[in-house]
Amino acid sequence: MTMERNPLMRLVVIGNGMAAMRTVEELLQRDGGALYSITVFGAEPHPNYNRIMLSCVLAGDKSFDETVINTREWYAQNGITLFSGDPVAAVDREAKTVTSQSGRVVAYDKLLIATGSRPLAPSIPGLGLPGVCAFRDINDVETMLEAARTKSRAVVIGGGLLGLEAAWGLKQRGMSVALVHLMPTLMERQLDVPAAQMLQKALDRRGISFFTSGQTESITGDGHVEGVQLGDGRYIPADLVVLAIGIRPNIDLAKAAGLQIGRGITVFDDMRTSDPAIFAVGECVEHRGQVFGLVAPLWDQAKVCASHLAGEATAAFASKALATSLKITGIDVFSAGALTAADPDDDEITLRDDARGIYKKVVLREGKLVGAVLYGDVTDGQWYLQLMRDKQDVSVWRERLVFGRAIAETGKPVGPDFAAMPDDTQICGCNGVSKGTICKAVREKNLTTLADVRAHTKASASCGQCTGQVEALLAFVTGGVKTAKKTICACTDQSHDEVRAAIVGKRLKTMAAVRAALGWKTPEGCQKCRPALNYYLLCAWPGEYVDDLRSRFVNERVHANIQKDGTYSVIPRMWGGVTTAAELRAIADVADKYAVPTVKVTGGQRIDLLGIKKDDLPSVWRDLNRAGMVSGHAYAKGLRTVKTCVGSEWCRFGTQDSTGLGIKLEKLCWGSWTPHKVKLAVSGCPRNCAEATIKDVGIVCVEGGFDIMIGGNGGIEVRVTDKLARVATEGEVLEITAAFLQMYREEAHYLERTAPWVARIGLEAIRRRVIDDRTERQALFDRFLYSQKFAQTDPWAERVAGSEAHEFAPLEEV
Amino acid sequence: MSTANWNKVGRLESIPVRGARRLCSLYFGRPVAVFRTGDDQIFALVDECPHKKGPLSEGIIAGDTVACPLHGMVIGLQDGVAVAPDEGAVKTVPVSVIEGEVYLHLPEPGAPG
Numbered sequence: 001m002t003m004e005r006n007p008l009m010r011l012v013v014i015g016n017g018m019a020a021m022r023t024v025e026e027l028l029q030r031d032g033g034a035l036y037s038i039t040v041f042g043a044e045p046h047p048n049y050n051r052i053m054l055s056c057v058l059a060g061d062k063s064f065d066e067t068v069i070n071t072r073e074w075y076a077q078n079g080i081t082l083f084s085g086d087p088v089a090a091v092d093r094e095a096k097t098v099t100s101q102s103g104r105v106v107a108y109d110k111l112l113i114a115t116g117s118r119p120l121a122p123s124i125p126g127l128g129l130p131g132v133c134a135f136r137d138i139n140d141v142e143t144m145l146e147a148a149r150t151k152s153r154a155v156v157i158g159g160g161l162l163g164l165e166a167a168w169g170l171k172q173r174g175m176s177v178a179l180v181h182l183m184p185t186l187m188e189r190q191l192d193v194p195a196a197q198m199l200q201k202a203l204d205r206r207g208i209s210f211f212t213s214g215q216t217e218s219i220t221g222d223g224h225v226e227g228v229q230l231g232d233g234r235y236i237p238a239d240l241v242v243l244a245i246g247i248r249p250n251i252d253l254a255k256a257a258g259l260q261i262g263r264g265i266t267v268f269d270d271m272r273t274s275d276p277a278i279f280a281v282g283e284c285v286e287h288r289g290q291v292f293g294l295v296a297p298l299w300d301q302a303k304v305c306a307s308h309l310a311g312e313a314t315a316a317f318a319s320k321a322l323a324t325s326l327k328i329t330g331i332d333v334f335s336a337g338a339l340t341a342a343d344p345d346d347d348e349i350t351l352r353d354d355a356r357g358i359y360k361k362v363v364l365r366e367g368k369l370v371g372a373v374l375y376g377d378v379t380d381g382q383w384y385l386q387l388m389r390d391k392q393d394v395s396v397w398r399e400r401l402v403f404g405r406a407i408a409e410t411g412k413p414v415g416p417d418f419a420a421m422p423d424d425t426q427i428c429g430c431n432g433v434s435k436g437t438i439c440k441a442v443r444e445k446n447l448t449t450l451a452d453v454r455a456h457t458k459a460s461a462s463c464g465q466c467t468g469q470v471e472a473l474l475a476f477v478t479g480g481v482k483t484a485k486k487t488i489c490a491c492t493d494q495s496h497d498e499v500r501a502a503i504v505g506k507r508l509k510t511m512a513a514v515r516a517a518l519g520w521k522t523p524e525g526c527q528k529c530r531p532a533l534n535y536y537l538l539c540a541w542p543g544e545y546v547d548d549l550r551s552r553f554v555n556e557r558v559h560a561n562i563q564k565d566g567t568y569s570v571i572p573r574m575w576g577g578v579t580t581a582a583e584l585r586a587i588a589d590v591a592d593k594y595a596v597p598t599v600k601v602t603g604g605q606r607i608d609l610l611g612i613k614k615d616d617l618p619s620v621w622r623d624l625n626r627a628g629m630v631s632g633h634a635y636a637k638g639l640r641t642v643k644t645c646v647g648s649e650w651c652r653f654g655t656q657d658s659t660g661l662g663i664k665l666e667k668l669c670w671g672s673w674t675p676h677k678v679k680l681a682v683s684g685c686p687r688n689c690a691e692a693t694i695k696d697v698g699i700v701c702v703e704g705g706f707d708i709m710i711g712g713n714g715g716i717e718v719r720v721t722d723k724l725a726r727v728a729t730e731g732e733v734l735e736i737t738a739a740f741l742q743m744y745r746e747e748a749h750y751l752e753r754t755a756p757w758v759a760r761i762g763l764e765a766i767r768r769r770v771i772d773d774r775t776e777r778q779a780l781f782d783r784f785l786y787s788q789k790f791a792q793t794d795p796w797a798e799r800v801a802g803s804e805a806h807e808f809a810p811l812e813e814v
Numbered sequence: 815m816s817t818a819n820w821n822k823v824g825r826l827e828s829i830p831v832r833g834a835r836r837l838c839s840l841y842f843g844r845p846v847a848v849f850r851t852g853d854d855q856i857f858a859l860v861d862e863c864p865h866k867k868g869p870l871s872e873g874i875i876a877g878d879t880v881a882c883p884l885h886g887m888v889i890g891l892q893d894g895v896a897v898a899p900d901e902g903a904v905k906t907v908p909v910s911v912i913e914g915e916v917y918l919h920l921p922e923p924g925a926p927g
């Protein structure tokens with residue numbers, strides 16, 4: 001065979017996208033690295049990335065770096081030559097060479113074409129205007145993000161998967177978004193009318209406006225896009241227009257080379273084109289009349305193609321039933337196969353629960369499942385897909401099928417029954433990973449985490465919708481529901497509570513003592529446990545324990561917030577949100593003197609000076625100190641802000657002096673270190689202009705008293721406060737707030753905000769100790785005051801006076 | 815032979831234990847930081863995290879690793895390589911400590927990289 005005569009044949013790959021590189025990965029797994037020297041040409045200037053995840057990059061759920069599949073190092077490690085940013089311009093089949101745009105000529109023995117597809121462009125005026133883009137590559141995403149940063153109105157044309165994900169992403173980025181769709185309902189090829197209507201309603205509620213049955217006539221604008229004109233006269237103003245009306249296989253190169261072409265590059269079951277030395281995979285191909293637009297079949301193509309390239313000549317590609325889902329957080333859509341009954345012999349069974357926002361439809365033909373549409377609850381999607389692929393007779397379950405697997409197979413437990421599930425049941429649709437593959441990898445490679453399973457099998461590594469199932473399966477294989485004990489980090493088998501108890505109980509007063517007494521596995525801990533231990537020791541032994549700056553996150557070490565470019569931001573305290581002309585003048589002077597690029601009012605009622613160079617920090621602080629301002633601890637796991645409203649001093653509704661009380665609270669609590677940051681607020685009446693009910697402690701003043709509210713959070717997961725007590729005097733407010741904070745300081749886990757802590761231990765446990773038991777309250781209050789004696793020194797003033805000076809000066813060559 | 819020089823950058827004690835300091839001068843146009851571990855080993859790296867160029871010198875140092883302050887990637891100080899599952903690497907700069915003085919092997923300006 002030729003293979004033996006040519007130990008290193010030359011494989012040239014055109015396209016550095018998902019299908020191409022999956023084929024190369026499959027080839028390497030089959031030891032293809034020993035057969036071929038591989039050269040890859042990519043038109044895009046990037047390493048291979050997960051195109052699917054562009055939607056998540058746009059919506060801000062992922063960074064571009066997180067989508068990179070194969071880094072440049074990977075290419076190097078596998079001996080692959082990558083020419084990125086250099087598209088192939090021509091293929092010479094006679095000479096067996098390719099020529100790139102930059103003039104590189106590379107000879108091949110085997111050629112793989114995987115040029116993907118191109119966005120469809122309608123022939124309408126205005127298409128070339130700046131501000132119009134497609135949604136295909138990272139370049140498009142950057143165009144959209146730039147528009148989102150500087151402009152406000154976006155119009156997306158196309159109400160399919162891509163268009164909807166683009167619209168949602170732009171909405172997430174703060175733009176106002178309109179979506180134009182040619183058909184009366186969205187995703188009409190994947191969803192039937194009721195499911196599409198539910199989807200549209202849900203997105204409408206999230207603020208996207210829809211122009212369905214909308215034929216785009218032209219894109220208007222003078223020098224830049226200004227709007228979209230619809231055929232029926234409707235006009236939508238726009239600063240950005242995204243076209244997502246479909247894709248077309250990218251066949252230009254293959255056509256010019258004289259390969260057989262249909263809608264895509266014609267390939268046979270072995271993924272060979274009409275030229276036996278040339279293979280093609282991905283969205284650029286047409287196989288038995290079918291073209292592709294989802295990754296699942298591409299992975300099968302990659303396997304088949306790789307096995308032929310590796311000389312295993314038996315594999316054949318056959319397309320399977322495919323499923324679509326939408327990657328919009330909180331909206332679950334699944335669709336596979338037929339959407340509706342095609343003829344009178346077909347049966348449609350539907351279930352619709354508008355109150356719960358659930359819709360399910362299955363389509364049956366001759367006792368077999370041929371289609372499924374799910375909205376709102378998609379847990380059974382992969383099961384339906386498998387039934388369709390297996391062409392299993394489901395007549396026995398007919399009337400229960402639509403309720404899902406748990407009910408259909410009555411008697412079996414709810415949730416996937418992994419024991420009974422056949423090994424070839426598909427778990428991950430994107431990557432075509434079956435139950436058997438996952439179980440085998442978990443057992444043979446002793447995998448214990450989701451990340452491991454992803455790394456070894458790729459299950460749940462693409463769109464991530466099957467993550468829950470993969471986790472459950474992992475638990476099933478590794479011995480079920482054993483909930484692993486939550487330790488502080490990998491350095492120890494101890495939990496946060498155990499460590500805290502030992503520090504106090506065994507009177508451990510240094511980090512080394514804690515690690516020795518509790519059998520730490522690493523000599524000096526890691527970046528996770530060191531800050532936690534440092535805090536626990538500081539809290540247990542105020543005045544004795546010496547704070548270890550080297551165990552603190554940079555912000556707390558240098559008393560300013562590091563920014564993405566390595567500069568810092570400085571936020572002076574502005575007690576209760578009140579300032580004076582003199583303070584503002586001092587801030588303005590600092591801004592001028594140090595050429596501060598951004599001065600911003602924060603969400604916490606004070607002023608942020610952003611972009612300060614580290615070397616300048618001590619002088620900035622000195623200038624602010626001189627005007628009487630101190631650190632606002634905007635960087636601290638400690639007291640941040642006390643927001644207030646104007647209250648009875650000025651407001652016609654104010655019942656108490658909320659501003660004054662806020663300042664008293666801030667003076668009492670500033671400087672205190674806590675497990676996570678702490679924010680307070682005081683509102684002068686129940687109109688609650690200081691947003692007190694989403695703060696760690698919020699005081700809402702009422703006629704004749706104060707409501708003390710605790711455990712609120714306005715962050716990632718909004719939690720409204722619980723009412724701890726109503727008291728009559730400011731004195732009680734101060735004492736109870738401090739006692740509550742002390743209990744939180746002593747008992748919560750490091751990096752646990754009050755909201756999850758209160759939810760974890762319950763309001764009653766807190767009320768008992770800080771409200772009902774007066775002696776306990778007093779003791780907590782006293783301990784708080786004692787620790788404040790050591791905490792209330794301005795860290796800025798200390799550094800201005802010369803402490804930690806080396807921190808702010810670079811090393812010089814001598 | 816390379817044209818690079820060994821440059822003295824100060825005494826060991828000028829770098830905090832489990833700490834780092836950035837150098838004034840650049841290394842082929844990029845910042846360099848000198849790290850000191852808990853057991854007084856000295857390492858030098860280009861001070862740019864392979865992820866998004868975070869200043870590694872500001873990270874928490876534990877054992878012979880440093881955690882980037884921006885998004886927490888952990889880098890080995892010995893070889894500049896990210897600890898799995900993270901990927902990436904930064905350039906290491908040769909260092910030597912002679913009688914408590916720290917020397918860095920810095921190329922002369924304009925020397926090829």
Ligand code: SRM
Pocket residue numbers: 561562563569571600601602603604605606607608634640641643679694695712713714715716717753
């Ligand atoms: C500056 C500021 C934004 C602004 O320009 O207004 C801000 C900036 C940051 N916030 Fe914030 N937050 C700011 C008010 C808020 C607020 C509003 C408030 O305090 O009333 C919230 C929601 C309220 C809450 O915390 O419950 C808020 C919720 C968060 C969260 C989510 C916390 C959570 O428990 O879910 C984070 C992430 C974290 O802490 O882990 C965060 C993290 C951050 C970080 C520290 C991100 C980071 O790690 O670098 C930002 C630091 C920027 C910097 O270097 O200055 N920021 N952040 C605000 C500073 C207020 C101040 O004067 O100190």
Ligand SMILES: Cc1cc2nc3c(=O)[nH]c(=O)nc-3n(C[C@H](O)[C@H](O)[C@H](O)COP(=O)(O)OP(=O)(O)OC[C@H]3O[C@@H](n4cnc5c(N)ncnc54)[C@H](O)[C@@H]3O)c2cc1C
Pocket residue numbers: 014015016017018019020041042043044051052053054055086087088089114115116117135136137162165250253281282283284292293294295296298325327430463
């Ligand atoms: C925003 C978005 C979201 C998506 N979401 C999903 C999803 O949830 N689920 C799903 O299954 N699919 C999804 N898809 C589709 C999926 O990304 C594609 O099916 C897949 O990327 C196709 O792989 P491919 O290798 O054929 O093409 P591509 O990944 O596009 O790769 C082709 C590459 O070839 C390059 N190229 C073209 N011509 C040349 C040339 N002459 N020389 C060199 N290089 C060239 C191109 O620049 C490109 O980088 C999504 C697509 C997008 C754009």
Ligand code: SF4
Pocket residue numbers: none
């Ligand atoms: S300031 Fe807060 S909300 Fe704004 S980007 Fe930073 S963390 Fe996110």
Ligand code: FES
Pocket residue numbers: 863864865866867868882883884885886887
């Ligand atoms: S820049 Fe270092 S982890 Fe992101």
